Amino acid sequence: MKFTDRLWNSVEDIWNGYLRHPFVTGLGDGTLEVDKFKHWLKQDYVYLVEYSRLMAIGAEKAPDLQTMNMFSEMLHGTLFGEMELHRQYAASFDIEESELLKTEPSAVNTAYTSYMLNHAQRGDAAAVAACLLACAWSYNYIGRALADKNPDLESNPYKQWIETYSGKDFSELNGTAMTLLNELADGKPERELAQLEEIVVKTSLYEYMFWDMCETQEEWPVQLNL
Numbered sequence: 001m002k003f004t005d006r007l008w009n010s011v012e013d014i015w016n017g018y019l020r021h022p023f024v025t026g027l028g029d030g031t032l033e034v035d036k037f038k039h040w041l042k043q044d045y046v047y048l049v050e051y052s053r054l055m056a057i058g059a060e061k062a063p064d065l066q067t068m069n070m071f072s073e074m075l076h077g078t079l080f081g082e083m084e085l086h087r088q089y090a091a092s093f094d095i096e097e098s099e100l101l102k103t104e105p106s107a108v109n110t111a112y113t114s115y116m117l118n119h120a121q122r123g124d125a126a127a128v129a130a131c132l133l134a135c136a137w138s139y140n141y142i143g144r145a146l147a148d149k150n151p152d153l154e155s156n157p158y159k160q161w162i163e164t165y166s167g168k169d170f171s172e173l174n175g176t177a178m179t180l181l182n183e184l185a186d187g188k189p190e191r192e193l194a195q196l197e198e199i200v201v202k203t204s205l206y207e208y209m210f211w212d213m214c215e216t217q218e219e220w221p222v223q224l225n226l
């Protein structure tokens, strides 16, 4: 059994919760309020800057050139593929990239990226791959589920979102994330596999909290005038 098959058993219930989440169902049927989407867009842009650092850490910790290439492919795909989606949506709302980058990360966003960067910095390349997995795999899972459920996207303002995350490039990026973790976890003792699994479960829970944070347009409980 592949390690990702074992992981699937631990995260399936959480992930099916994403598909019932109002933010996600709203993307699928196009009814999501645009202000909520803009909140996601801004928070996610600064999230992806931190997420990209993980792949650079992974390349540095890679045990061989082939693994380094895989982390580097993911890094390139995120910076120049996925983040282009965000830049295009921002342009359609007349939001400059410089404004996206000024976003103050919310409490949940900060906790999520700090959790991943902490594990990536103190762990090995397998730990980095474990940190990356839920993000890539769950968005691909959601994108495909929404595309299947909503075959006619012509009048859906979130068509490009669904097509990006269900499409070929992002599916390949996710395939790389899964292969990376399966290869790096191969031969590890159960104690270490359990630690990697814990990272994937925790990041899956953070993903759920990120959807909630966008649904409620949450930032920090107390707003300071910074």
Ligand SMILES: Cc1ncc(CO)c(N)n1
Residues within 6 Å of the ligand: 044, 047, 048, 082, 134, 135, 136, 139, 207, 210
């Ligand atoms: C919060 C979050 N998780 C996963 C992805 C997919 O990379 C994303 N863009 N944002």
